[in-house]
Amino acid sequence: MHVVSREEMRNIDQYTIAHIGLGGPVLMENAGRAVYAALEPDLKAGEQVTVVIGKGNNGGDGFVIARLLLDSEVCVSTWLVADPGKITGDAAYHMKAYLASGGKIMQVKDDQEGFRRQLEQAELIVDALLGTGVHGAPYPEYSAVISQINQSKAQVVSIDIPSGIPASGESFTHPAVIADRTLTLECPKLAQFVEHAARCFGTVHVLPIGIPRLAYRKAGVRREVRTRADVVRTLPVRDPFSHKGSHGKGLLIAGAAEMPGAAFFSAKAALRSGIGLLKVSVPDSIKPIIAGRLPETMFLSRDTISLEGLTGVAIGPGLGREHHVGLLVRRIVEESGAMPCVIDADGLFHLKNHLDLLRRRNVPAVLSPHSGEMAALMGMSVKDIESDRFTIAKMFAEKYHVYLVLKGKYTLVTAPDGRQVVNSTGNAALAKGGSGDVLTGILLAFLLQHKQMMDAACNAVYLHGAVADDLVGHTHSLLDVLATDVIDAIPPVLHRLYGDIGSR
Numbered sequence: 460m461h462v463v464s465r466e467e468m469r470n471i472d473q474y475t476i477a478h479i480g481l482g483g484p485v486l487m488e489n490a491g492r493a494v495y496a497a498l499e500p501d502l503k504a505g506e507q508v509t510v511v512i513g514k515g516n517n518g519g520d521g522f523v524i525a526r527l528l529l530d531s532e533v534c535v536s537t538w539l540v541a542d543p544g545k546i547t548g549d550a551a552y553h554m555k556a557y558l559a560s561g562g563k564i565m566q567v568k569d570d571q572e573g574f575r576r577q578l579e580q581a582e583l584i585v586d587a588l589l590g591t592g593v594h595g596a597p598y599p600e601y602s603a604v605i606s607q608i609n610q611s612k613a614q615v616v617s618i619d620i621p622s623g624i625p626a627s628g629e630s631f632t633h634p635a636v637i638a639d640r641t642l643t644l645e646c647p648k649l650a651q652f653v654e655h656a657a658r659c660f661g662t663v664h665v666l667p668i669g670i671p672r673l674a675y676r677k678a679g680v681r682r683e684v685r686t687r688a689d690v691v692r693t694l695p696v697r698d699p700f701s702h703k704g705s706h707g708k709g710l711l712i713a714g715a716a717e718m719p720g721a722a723f724f725s726a727k728a729a730l731r732s733g734i735g736l737l738k739v740s741v742p743d744s745i746k747p748i749i750a751g752r753l754p755e756t757m758f759l760s761r762d763t764i765s766l767e768g769l770t771g772v773a774i775g776p777g778l779g780r781e782h783h784v785g786l787l788v789r790r791i792v793e794e795s796g797a798m799p800c801v802i803d804a805d806g807l808f809h810l811k812n813h814l815d816l817l818r819r820r821n822v823p824a825v826l827s828p829h830s831g832e833m834a835a836l837m838g839m840s841v842k843d844i845e846s847d848r849f850t851i852a853k854m855f856a857e858k859y860h861v862y863l864v865l866k867g868k869y870t871l872v873t874a875p876d877g878r879q880v881v882n883s884t885g886n887a888a889l890a891k892g893g894s895g896d897v898l899t900g901i902l903l904a905f906l907l908q909h910k911q912m913m914d915a916a917c918n919a920v921y922l923h924g925a926v927a928d929d930l931v932g933h934t935h936s937l938l939d940v941l942a943t944d945v946i947d948a949i950p951p952v953l954h955r956l957y958g959d960i961g962s963r
């Protein structure tokens with residue numbers, strides 16, 4: 460499933476209308492029908508439904524929905540923020556069809572009191588005020604209606620996007636509808652995955668409206684949401700004649716005297732994610748503790764690290780920030796140029812003023828910062844990163860020729876060529892020390908087993924989140940999931956994913 464900016468959505472719509480020949484009114488009818496079908500199961504006879512309509516095509520969708528509601532058992536009332544005489548194009552087409560079907564229109568500006576009473580009675584509000592076409596802060600008459608909607612006790616369902624939200628995920632301070640549910644048309648818009656805006660969406664359902672995939676290709680959209688089907692299609696399948704050397708020989712450089720856990724979490728997660736052979740390098744002082752708990756691994760002393768015979772490396776979790784550690788990180792990044800190299804946590808810290816090393820590698824490195832680490836790498840604030848994740852990630856990955864795994868509620872994986880994938884799994888249980896170390900281990904293991912690095916990174920992130928979802932969905936709460944729980948719960952989730960591969 461693609462994720463689009465406002466301009467990309469407009470280009471997709473235009474291509475579909477101009478070159479595929481599905482007219483604007485047809486797409487609008489499809490949109491309205493899809494929304495109606497999503498609403499229908501919850502509609503109750505006699506329920507007060509208020510459809511609030513703006514001047515553009517989002518309002519046009521509202522007219523289709525209102526027309527279909529006329530023939531249902533609910534009591535529908537339709538309110539316009541714009542002057543009906545100023546409604547044009549496809550929206551006017553559907554306004555006429557609505558009126559000709561027996562529908563009535565009220566204008567908010569003509570009956571403010573009536574509108575206020577209507578919102579008080581309403582059980583469901585359909586927000587078709589503004590969609591992807593909004594520019595800047597909603598005009599005053601729209602802002603007033605938005606705040607009335609937000610004060611109402613009714614359930615609010617926004618069509619395509621909560622009104623007022625800039626679709627491309629730009630930061631904003633103006634009012635926007637806070638929806639209980641958003642019925643997004645055709646495909647998610649960037650704003651859905653950007654924190655401030657994302658909080659306004661409520662539950663999201665994406666409703667196809669019949670746009671052919673060719674239109675996305677023509678519009679050059681290269682951003683997707685990772686689905687379970689994508690993971691099942693791309694997970695590596697083991698050759699029955701394979702041996703341990705076929706599944707990667709990895710080295711993990713992690714841990715410090717005061718941070719032994721990080722090395723353990725990464726190593727154990729790599730082992731649980733299928734790595735063939737794993738060597739671990741930790742300081743000698745903590746080796747006895749780690750070795751006792753990881754009998755499946757071999758150990759390399761920090762003083763004699765060599766990459767010979769290895770097929771991949773991960774460096775960073777719990778490494779510490781001393782000067783000599785920085786030298787090691789930079790040496791490894793340079794020497795591992797011909798194999799995948801995952802860099803996380805303190806590894807990223809030590810790279811901050813040496814990012815050019817990344818560009819010299821033959822095999823792109825995989826960096827997995829959270830927003831704080833990304834902010835430090837870029838010399839920006841976390842807020843700046845959060846408000847423009849997609850652009851910053853793309854710029855960074857292209858500039859330094861890396862796979863960037865920008866962690867967060869919607870972890871975003873960006874390839875060196877700018878392709879982007881938004882992860883769809885995971886929850887706030889992962890907001891805890893140790894979670895990132897687990898991901899580093901899964902990343903290392905998957906990079907050494909997948910054909911494509913992008914698939915490896917996306918599948919690792921998906922699995923990590925899916926395990927947390929599985930735990931919280933069955934036996935745990937958002938509070939009590941530990942890194943060790945995530946590692947231990949990898950097997951049942953992988954088991955089910957591999958169960959689905961049989962039929963691929």
Ligand SMILES: NC(=O)C1=CN([C@@H]2O[C@H](COP(=O)(O)OP(=O)(O)OC[C@H]3O[C@@H](n4cnc5c(N)ncnc54)[C@H](O)[C@@H]3O)[C@@H](O)[C@H]2O)[C@@H](O)CC1
Pocket residue numbers: 472483486487490513514515516517518519520588589590591592593594595596597598601618619620644668
């Ligand atoms: N063929 C298409 O383009 C389709 C569009 N669809 C719907 O159309 C929407 C996009 O339609 P539009 O591009 O007409 O735009 P919108 O309906 O999102 O809003 C733009 C309208 O609001 C006005 N406007 C712009 N900035 C404003 C502001 N700050 N305050 C108040 N009004 C403002 C503009 O004059 C324009 O009339 C989508 O979100 C979707 O709901 C769907 O019907 C599917 C087909």
Ligand SMILES: [K+]
Pocket residue numbers: 517586587588589590617618619620621622
């Ligand atoms: K809307």
